[in-house]
Amino acid sequence: MDCPICGEKNTKEFDRYSAERITNCYVNKRFKERYNQLLEHLGTFYPNGVCTRRQCSSCSFLYASPFKAGDSIFYKLAYEDRDFYPQEKWEYDFALSFLEKQNRTDLKVLEIGAGNGAFVRKILTRFAKKEDIFATDFSLGAISKLKELGINAYNEDIRNLFPTSLKDIKFNLICLFQSLEHMDGVVDFVKSLSSHLASNGRMIITVPNDKHIDFNESNHALMDLPPNHVSRWNVQSFIALCKQTELELEISEISNESFLSKTKLYLLYCYLKKAEEFGSFPHQIEQYKKVFRFIFKRLYIAFLGLIHIKSVFKLLNPELGETLFVVLKKS
Ligand SMILES: [Zn+2]
16 A cells, blocks of 8 residues: 555555454453454454554655544444543643744634643633634534533534535634544545645644654553554654645644653553453453552552663653644645
8 A cells, every 4th residue: 555645655564463453452352242343343444354554665654554544433442441531731832832922812723623622721812712713523522511612613524514614714723633643534634624724824733753652662551553543643754744735844843741751651551551461460450449449550550660660761762752743834
């Protein structure tokens, strides 16, 4: 399969996973019914029973082949029992400092996948009026939170809204925080976003930093598997994306979380990876009652800190920030 961003034919296999191996990473085999449902569902994603991850030799974009993003059935089956949502504090703060430099209070803003409105709250009245803020999310709970803020909230795919409700609107700012890596068909998608940007409009996009993901995968932490994340981005791949659209890369920045914060997240990911193994101690801890789970989970995470101490020190490298932040500008 050619590179989905730049079309380069010279791509090489990065690694490959059977549908069963992928299923193991999302649902524990002890939930037999859900496990089998997910395995069967992933069979429709990977007709040969295998998903390959490939990397482009030109723009270094890494992508799942077949390049097919998770759908609502996948997310329902895969994430039913997870209660961990990372905070996006750094990227929101960085976005706000960028907006402050723009010195405008009349922006027309679209946020895709706005969640419960954590970012919308920060820009409301300061940079945009509530009637000029538009947001989408797939969760109905999120939509009711967004509507409480008085903004325009839609429980629909943005691709359906552009030809209808948002037809004649041009935005000054479109935000996608940690969303692009979940999507297929990205070039066409970003082209359609770009066509709804006003001249000099900006797109703020954040994705996981590819070096940080590489670090996790090669240091005992969670794997970054499709069809949740179907792509891995770096600055080169964004430059290639810009060449396919009417955008230019204005800013790129790697997040600079504290060493302590990176260590905590890394060790949590190591714990979750271990908990995927049937019969492992973390796997058993996850079945304890709440108080015991709280205590033993923290003790085990401290233990992981000791046995992975060498990996922990690698996190001092500033290139291992968790997030890549880019601003794409319409010329
Ligand atoms: Zn490429």
